[in-house]
Amino acid sequence: MSATYLLSTATFAPVQFYTKMLKAERVYIEQFxxxxxxxxxxxxxxxxxxxxxxxxxxxxxSRGAKTLIKDIEIAYDTDxxxxxxxxxxxxxxxxxxxxxxxxxxxxxxxxxxxxxxxxNLEINRVISDLIELESNVLLTExxxxxxxxxxxxxxxxxxxxxxxxxxxxxxxxxxxxFSDKLGFTSNLSILDLLFxxxxxSYSLLTASYKEKD
Numbered sequence: 780m781s782a783t784y785l786l787s788t789a790t791f792a793p794v795q796f797y798t799k800m801l802k803a804e805r806v807y808i809e810q811f812x813x814x815x816x817x818x819x820x821x822x823x824x825x826x827x828x829x830x831x832x833x834x835x836x837x838x839x840x841s842r843g844a845k846t847l848i849k850d851i852e853i854a855y856d857t858d859x860x861x862x863x864x865x866x867x868x869x870x871x872x873x874x875x876x877x878x879x880x881x882x883x884x885x886x887x888x889x890x891x892x893x894x895x896x897x898x899n900l901e902i903n904r905v906i907s908d909l910i911e912l913e914s915n916v917l918l919t920e921x922x923x924x925x926x927x928x929x930x931x932x933x934x935x936x937x938x939x940x941x942x943x944x945x946x947x948x949x950x951x952x953x954x955x956x957f958s959d960k961l962g963f964t965s966n967l968s969i970l971d972l973l974f975x976x977x978x979x980s981y982s983l984l985t986a987s988y989k990e991k992d
Contacts (some may be wrong), residue, residue, distance in 0.1 A: 876977035
């Protein structure tokens, strides 16, 4: 039976995130939580020739102690968009589908979005279209009003080492640009799967989702 998941917003979210998108009857994205540092809310992890690389979207420092995630603004005092794209090009320009998706993804590294939340929503919409995932995303109406029978994964998809394991996720391996040198690195940004597997991404997401025993 399909589940309903509550997820945090995420920038080019990892593969695990999209297995929830694939299998859920609906997905709620939290917009009323306070921003949490060192999470996928404003970072994504790719694979370079020497290992994983964290790419971080810089943010405008808030004046108050806490700021709702929907009100967090993106900072542009450095040319991070150009840096991110150059890093992606260096890592993936030899991958099978990098050029195929360039026209769809390059605008995220050219257009300036004011708010991180809006930036992430648009990324998720485009990625879902490219993978051919049905749109099932809703936004929360209040932080305390978690819909009934909803599985809370706001903190369960995280780069932090102490994150509890996900019994429904077991990354299906695929060939990556640096597989010969580094072996398979699981649960990277969805960009890694997309650039390496293209139209086969949907099948890999399906294979990465495990039903509970």
